[in-house]
Structures are given as C-alpha cells and as structure tokens.
Amino acid sequence: MSSFSASQEELDFPLVTVAGVQMKPKVGRKAENLESTLRFIEAAADQGAQLIVLPELSNSGYVFASRKEAFSLAESIPDGPSTQAWLEIAARRNVTIVAGISERDGERLFNSAVVVGPKGLLGTYRKLHLWGDEHLYFEAGDKGLPIFHTEFGRLAVVICYDGWFPEVYRLLAMRGADIVAMPTNWVPMSGQPENTPAMANTLAMANAHSNALNIVCANRVGIERGQAFIGQSLIVGAQGWPLAGPASYDKExxxxxxxxxxxxxxxxxxxxxxxxxxxxxxxIYDPMLGTGWPRPRH
Structure with a gap:
C-alpha cells in the first residue's frame, strides 16, 4: 500500500485526503469481493483518507457469462447488502465512499457507482457510455451527470469509458465539480506502442488539465475469464499532473x-x-452543450 506526504505549503490550506483502491474482484464471488472492499476501506481510513474510490463493478466482477448471471449478481440501491455494508462503514469511519456496483432497478440493470458518506446515501451515478459486451447486460445511464455535495467539496463520478468523452469533464467543470471519482476496469488498448503511458492515464491527465479537475482513477487488476485488466490506477491533480501513481500493472x-x-x-x-x-x-458553441442545464456564472 502506497503512502503519501504533504508539503508545508499545502498544509497552509485545508486538504482533502483521497484514496484510490486498486483491487482484484472475482466474478460471481460477491461475499468475498465485498469483504475485500471493506478491508481496503478500513486500511485507507486508517491512513486518513476522507474520500475512498473503489473500482468499477467492485462487488460483482466484470466479465459476465450471460445476462442471467449479470442479473443474479446485481443489487438494488440502497437496500442491497453491498450498499448497506458501505453505508455502515462510511458512518463508522467518517468517510465518503464511491463504489462501482451492478445495480438492479426492477428488470433493468445499470453499471453504477453508489456514493455514500458519514450521514448516509448521497446518490447514485449510472454509467453513460457502455463498453463492449456491457451493451448485452446494462442499460445506458439515465441520471445524467449529478454533482454530490460533500463537506469537503463538490464531487462528481464517471465510470471507465465515460472518460473517453471530453464533453463529460467539461460539463462537470461547468457545474462546479472539484473532484471526479472514476471507478474503472481499464483493459489493454489495441495498437499502443511499448513504453508509452496507458491511454486512460493520458486522457485523465489531459482532461484534468483542460478543466482544472482532480480525478481519482481506481482500476482493477487480474485476468477474468480471459480478459486482462491493466491496473495503473492514478490520481491526477487539477493542473493535470499525477499526484499519485500510476500504480502497478498487477498488484493490489x-x-x-x-x-x-x-x-x-x-x-x-x-x-x-x-x-x-x-x-x-x-x-460559437453552446457553453452547456445543449443539455439545458443553467448557464454558468463566473
């Protein structure tokens, strides 16, 4: 587990300590995955983290064999056992948690992230841009790009492939976000030359810089049903430079x-x-990209 330190200049202002958890969920083993998330949350809280970000689909695993399997592993929010466990630990450890989860809403499934804090459920984000076989299991997100107001600032969430769309980050910046949490399951990108940064890392840095956003990317590791995941979790500051990471390719x-x-x-x-x-x-162009959201004030 990596450690951190703060300069005296940074300590002159209130700081938010954030943690990105890189872990290895196992498809179908929900109880074991949930226990792993709680162990990582405890460890991050022990080192002072106020915001803890877990990977995409952290409780269920990612590579489903069928929609039936995906449905069997999904949970309702906030009544499901994973959200209930995260609510309990968030209250007990006085932390805010963003956790990737397979969400069941009636007969619909969403690739979601639940946001919980010391005082309870803050809300849910549903992935807007589905990747690959996700189209076979999930509906595209229908909650837009919410801003979650926390005691430490304005928090937003994106999931994995959402980070390939600059419009997402621009709208979040325009809506006043300070920190973007990104639960993710990054996979290798075709055509990438050796000895170059992961495309996902490059995109996170570019979008952080062009929008002055902090982005906490929490990826997974391991190989699941033949699909490799690349690790390299990253925390990027608002000037676009890494604050921590990239993490390893293969270690929790x-x-x-x-x-x-x-x-x-x-x-x-x-x-x-x-x-x-x-x-x-x-x-020349619509400042809010035609979303109908209020025009910003500076």
Missing part, C-alpha cells in the same frame, strides 16, 4: 493524495490572461 494497492481545493479552483486561471472556462468561445 492503495494510492493516496492530498488535494487542495483552493488551489484546484485557482488552477482554472492558467495565467493573468487565460482561464480554461472563461476563455470558451460561447458565441
């Missing part, structure tokens, strides 16, 4: 970083002339 571990929210909001000013949100040419 926890990344930690301290985030300064004052510096985060200041990072949108690149210099005395340029601001990454104010400089948008909204005379």
């Amino acid at each position: 571990e926890i990344l930690f970083a301290n985030i300064n929210l004052k510096s985060t909001r200041q990072a949108r000013s690149l210099n005395v002339f340029n601001h990454v949100l104010r400089d948008r040419r909204d005379d």
Whole structure:
C-alpha cells in the first residue's frame, strides 16, 4: 500500500485526503469481493483518507457469462447488502465512499457507482457510455451527470469509458465539480506502442488539465475469464499532473493524495490572461452543450 506526504505549503490550506483502491474482484464471488472492499476501506481510513474510490463493478466482477448471471449478481440501491455494508462503514469511519456496483432497478440493470458518506446515501451515478459486451447486460445511464455535495467539496463520478468523452469533464467543470471519482476496469488498448503511458492515464491527465479537475482513477487488476485488466490506477491533480501513481500493472494497492481545493479552483486561471472556462468561445458553441442545464456564472 502506497503512502503519501504533504508539503508545508499545502498544509497552509485545508486538504482533502483521497484514496484510490486498486483491487482484484472475482466474478460471481460477491461475499468475498465485498469483504475485500471493506478491508481496503478500513486500511485507507486508517491512513486518513476522507474520500475512498473503489473500482468499477467492485462487488460483482466484470466479465459476465450471460445476462442471467449479470442479473443474479446485481443489487438494488440502497437496500442491497453491498450498499448497506458501505453505508455502515462510511458512518463508522467518517468517510465518503464511491463504489462501482451492478445495480438492479426492477428488470433493468445499470453499471453504477453508489456514493455514500458519514450521514448516509448521497446518490447514485449510472454509467453513460457502455463498453463492449456491457451493451448485452446494462442499460445506458439515465441520471445524467449529478454533482454530490460533500463537506469537503463538490464531487462528481464517471465510470471507465465515460472518460473517453471530453464533453463529460467539461460539463462537470461547468457545474462546479472539484473532484471526479472514476471507478474503472481499464483493459489493454489495441495498437499502443511499448513504453508509452496507458491511454486512460493520458486522457485523465489531459482532461484534468483542460478543466482544472482532480480525478481519482481506481482500476482493477487480474485476468477474468480471459480478459486482462491493466491496473495503473492514478490520481491526477487539477493542473493535470499525477499526484499519485500510476500504480502497478498487477498488484493490489492503495494510492493516496492530498488535494487542495483552493488551489484546484485557482488552477482554472492558467495565467493573468487565460482561464480554461472563461476563455470558451460561447458565441460559437453552446457553453452547456445543449443539455439545458443553467448557464454558468463566473
């Protein structure tokens, strides 16, 4: 498990300690997976983490053999056993948790992330952009891009392939997000040259920089039913540079970083002339991308 430290300059302002958990869920072994998540949450809380991010589908595993199997592993929110366990530990350890979960809503399934805090359920995010065989099991998300208001700042969530769409990060920045939690199950990308950063890491860094967002990417490791996962979890600061990681390719571990929210909001000013949100040419394109969300105020 990785450790972290803060400079004296950082300590002059309130910090948020975030943790990204890199773990190895096992498809179909829900009780074992849930126990692993609780063990990692305890370990992260012991080192002072206030926000803890778990991987995509952390309680169920990822590579389903059929929709019937996917349905059997899904849970309702907040009544299911995984969310109930995360609610209990969040209250007991005074932490906020973002956990990937296979969500059942009636006859529909969603690749979701539940957000729980010390005072209870904050909400659910449903993955907007489905990848590969996910189309066989899940519905595309129908809750948009919510902002979760926490005691340490404005939190948003994306899941894995959502991070390939710059519109997502821009809208979250426009809506005032400070930190984006990304539960993910990154897989190898075809055509990647050797000795280059993972495409997912490059995209996270680019989108963090162009929107002044902190992004906590929590990936999984291992091979599941022939599908490899690449690890390399990452925490990126609002200027686009890594604060922790990339993690290893194949080991379970926890990344930690301290985030300064004052510096985060200041990072949108690149210099005395340029601001990454104010400089948008909204005379040329819709500042809110046609979503109907209120026009931002600066």
